Amino acid sequence: MDAIVKLRNLSKSYHSKEGEISAISHVDLEVAAGEFVSIVGPSGCGKSTLLSIISGLIPPSEGEVFVNGQIGYMFQKDHLFPWRTILSNALLGLEIQKKMGRENVAYAHELLEKYGLGDFKKHRPQELSGGMRQRAALIRTLATRPQILLLDEPFSALDYQTRLTVSDEIGGILSAEEVTAILVTHDIAESIALSDRVIVLTQRPCSVRNIHKIDIDRGAARRNSPKFSEYFDRIWKELREDG
Amino acid sequence: MDRNLSDEHLSFLKGIRRRKYLVAVCQILILAAFFGLWEVAALLGWIEAFIFSSPSRMYRMLLSMVESGEIFRHIWVTASQVVAGFVLGTILGTLVAVILWANDFTRRVLNPYLVVFNALPKTALAPIIIVWLGNNAGAVIVTALLISVVVTILNMLTGFMQVEEDKIKLAQSFGATKFQTLRKVVFPASVPDLINALKINIGLSFVGVIVGEFLVSQAGLGFLIVHGSQIFRMDMVMLSIMILCVLAAVFYQAIAIIEKRFANWAE
Helix, strand or coil, X not given: CCXXXXXXXXXXXXXXXXXXXXXXXXXXXXXXXXXXXXXXXXCCCCHHHHHHHHCCCCCCCEEEEEECCCEEEECCXXXXXXXXXXXXXXXHHHHHCCCCCHHHHHHHHHHHHHCCCHHHCCCCHHHCCHHHHHHHHHHHHHCCCCCEEEEECCCCCCCHHHHHHHHHHHHHHHHHCCCEEEEEECCHHHHHHHCCEEEEECCCCECEEEEEECCCCCCXXXXXXXXXXXXXXXXXXXXXXXX | CCCCCCHHHHHHHHHHHXXXXXXXXXXXXHHHHHHHHHHXXXXXXXXXXXXXXXXXXXXXXXXXXHHHCHHHHHHHHHHHHHHHHHHHHHXXXXXXXXXXXXXXXXXXXXXXXXXXXXXXXHHHHHHHHHHHHCCCHHHHHHHHHHHHHHHHHHHHHHHHHCCCHHHHHHHHHCCCCHHHHHHHHHHHHCHHHHHHHHHHHHHHHHHHHHHHHHHCCCCCHHHHHHHHHHCCCHHHHHHHHHHHHHXXXXXXXXXXXXXXXXXXXXX
């Protein structure tokens, strides 16, 4: 399969009066179309910066970024606007991109129906549960038909139970819609449960420490597989040695 | 509503109603006592009615001014100037705040000037404005505008700057331009700040208009107050102040209605 995202020798430094901080140092990474990749690393390393660079929101200091497709972004918080209904929140991306044609709007409706928000189109986000809100946020992004989805700890604001359900749900939606996903998380279990590959980063300035190919059947049962805890232990050990 | 309410809940609801009723009664009583005492004091000669006026004298003054139609003209002049100063000050202030939000460099450059201008009592500028613009309604409106514009700029700018970074990033991830970010995210997110600015501005606009009318005009409630005190018609002065109270209450209520409409705007 062809790589849809390619990072070559990527570095990023931040400058302030106090000096220069190197956040990312020489990262090479390839993500294939349709793949689900997770990035885990010690907190405070440049995980989120990496996503911002891939999305083009900030430029790298050094190295090259190739992105072959349109990007969607999902954040820690759903950022649904309280002054908009769920439907009009879901249409935000299309509105900004001036793609409010009948077909695209119908697609947004279809996604809302398909993923259980059909009855809540006229509701305000305040009236929905955290899990439903996160699903609405995902639909807002999917409505613009991105080929690549960047997820910046999108479940970490949810409580533990909701989090398990929502992450499985969203994993399911993403594989159903055949979107390539790059997930940044500090939750090792989540990364193993959802991805094809888990990329472990080092302490700041972060670089790739190891890449684990997750060889367990996809689905909700993944967490029960004996291999799951093996992966968990290995990744946890790598992170701990580094921390 | 559920018909099968428990006795405890019923008595709870009754308590709330009772309390609301009591508050209203007390509010009316204070007003009645104030005017009653004033009238009695004037009648019995505890205060000099010529200087302090009295409710009945104010009422007679009101009747005669209603008969001549004069009072409506004065109320109209003041009310329209307040609205003009208020609307212009809010729009202009919001526009300047947008420019400062969009341009970090301009914001840094202008910051000290804004701070000083904010601290300056704007009424001190009223005489200059009258010299420049002449003895007319325009000068009064500009005085009112000047007083409310700086507060609006500072309030709206704070609101704009406090919008979460990720919300802006979200819009940018869809490829939003700066103007789209403003229109779809930053401005709607700052609507509660705008309503706060409206609440402050209506009071400030009144201050500006009355000061302006003190200094220049030939009409308006501010003019009536100054004119009445000059010719020693305290009935006219007191009546004008009473009408100002009512006018202020009406405007405030109008803004409260707008605020209610946007009640579910914020998170």
